[in-house]
Amino acid sequence: MQDIFEACKKVQPDLINLWRDIVNIDTGTGYSKGLKQVGEIISEFCIRQGMQVERYPVNGPQSEFNICARRKGAGEKSILLLAHMDTVFPEGTAVERPFRTDSEWAYGPGVSDCKGGIVLALYAMEILKKFEISSYGHITCCFNCDEEISSPGSRDLIMELAKQHDYVLSLEPGQTNDGVVAWRKGVGKLKVEVHGKSSHAGSDPDNGCNALLELTHKINSMAGLADRDKQTTVTFTKAIAGDRLNVVTDFAEAWADVRVVYAEEFDRIESDARRLADASVIEGTNTVVTLTRGRPPFAPNEGTEMLIAQAEKIYAEIGRTLHKSGVGGASDANLAAAAGAIVLDSLGPVKGGPNHTADEKTRLESLVPRLYLLTRLIIELGNRDFNKNMLSFEKEVRG
Ligand SMILES: [Zn+2]
CATH class of the missing domain: 3.30.70.360 (Alpha-Beta Plaits)
Incomplete structure (x- = not known):
């Protein structure tokens, strides 16, 4: 565990560089040029990690696509990671106020929602590969291009994927109190x-x-x-x-x-x-x-509570306390939950100012802990012993 934490610290400079690159490309929903560029960067990264990358074109005039990157493991349980590429900001925003950091925060359009989540997913995959960890059955990372308009072109894909995976980890920004989200309206x-x-x-x-x-x-x-x-x-x-x-x-x-x-x-x-x-x-x-x-509720449920309990234990390994809350805003986690999956949301780096505004920001100090949390969660969720405990809950939740 200590070596994984060290690895998380070590990749931080690279992670920030990639984060800067993708924040500095505008990806307002429907802005195909930027979405394609960011999609390319993500695809290339995943291919370098030995993942199988597939594109799912979105119907409509814009010719954007959702991306799924997959890796097979040797375990039993399958895990779906969700993060969206689009933001609410129009073309030109990244030039106006590009990615920047001060001693505490990172700023820029989409820095928190959800580009911090994207880089976290990518570097978790890199660390798993580095340590040759294959405790899971398979992992799918899904990066969609229309979350900010309620996912009309990725809704079916996400719900289908959610049915095919045991656990869904959504990388929307961590709540300001260093929290994860237990339910969404x-x-x-x-x-x-x-x-x-x-x-x-x-x-x-x-x-x-x-x-x-x-x-x-x-x-x-x-x-x-x-x-x-x-x-x-x-x-x-x-x-x-x-x-x-x-x-x-x-x-x-x-x-x-x-x-x-x-x-x-x-x-x-x-x-x-x-x-x-x-x-x-x-x-x-x-x-x-x-x-x-619109998006159905992601109601409080025991499966999610089990995931949170596991996440709390992992966070405690590095001396941190994980908080949980419910929120009024919906995300793609709602779709995954409605499809019957066991979902945990807001695993991304911790947000600061209000998202969807120029005051959006991410707490830099949360990068390494959140990367550690995600990586360890993937390892634990693929772990057979842990899943024995989950079994009764799965029966309850899935019927
Ligand atoms: Zn988001």
Whole structure:
């Protein structure tokens, strides 16, 4: 174990160089040029590690691709690593504010989300090869190109891969308290459309059926569908109504961001919203609601708790304390969990400022510990004795 920790320390300068290279290439979702360049760098690295690299083209005009790099071992259990290549930043961002470090932090577009995770996966593979460790059945590293828009072109691939692997380790950034993520909320979108009748606001206000006024009632009642105990949130964030000051509007529309920890909460919200839609306050208005389900929830579960317990032990080997939390934001871990895999997320280097903003940053001091944690986790998860303990949980989780 000590020698693995030493190896993690030794590769840090190389890891930072590769990190700099890929942060300095813009990879906003849909920006094919940059995504291809970063995809090439990742592919070449994996080929040098003796891995089999396969590209999965993404449907659409952009001709981007997802990458899977595979290595076979001599053990039984299979492990899937997930990290995404795309960022939320447009072309030109990397030139504006390239990768840089100070004594504590690394900065740059996507430095934390998720390019730190990419380099961690790559160097874990290098260290495993260096020590000729093959305790696992096989490892697949999946690097996708559209996570930031909810993975439309990689969703099926990730769910299929998740079914084929025993454990999924997702390399989204570590939480600011040096934490991993034990569960993530699923995401939905509630659209509320109100149809009324227009009239002149000056000469004939009572003849109209005010869609805007009805919408305010609907927003008030439907916001109440949130459930604090279950951590379900219904947050109205957008609305449009009317275009002239002197006309009672016949149409108004609003959207709410919906987040749930438990999948059945989507069903409850859908049926309750329909019931509320039918009860009009302003006579003559008619309301239609639509709930669109995005990424499903990654609910708290015992399999994940076992992985966290193992990760805590490994972290303790180097004198560190691993924290855990649940978060409102979804990631590809949600897809893997919904496919029935045992998932642990946020194993990447520890983040600092808020991601998706210019203040994104990564704690440099976390690089070596997080690389050690990932490498050792892969070793332990492939280990037969450990998996004996997991067996009952797997039966429970997978049925
Ligand atoms: Zn991410």
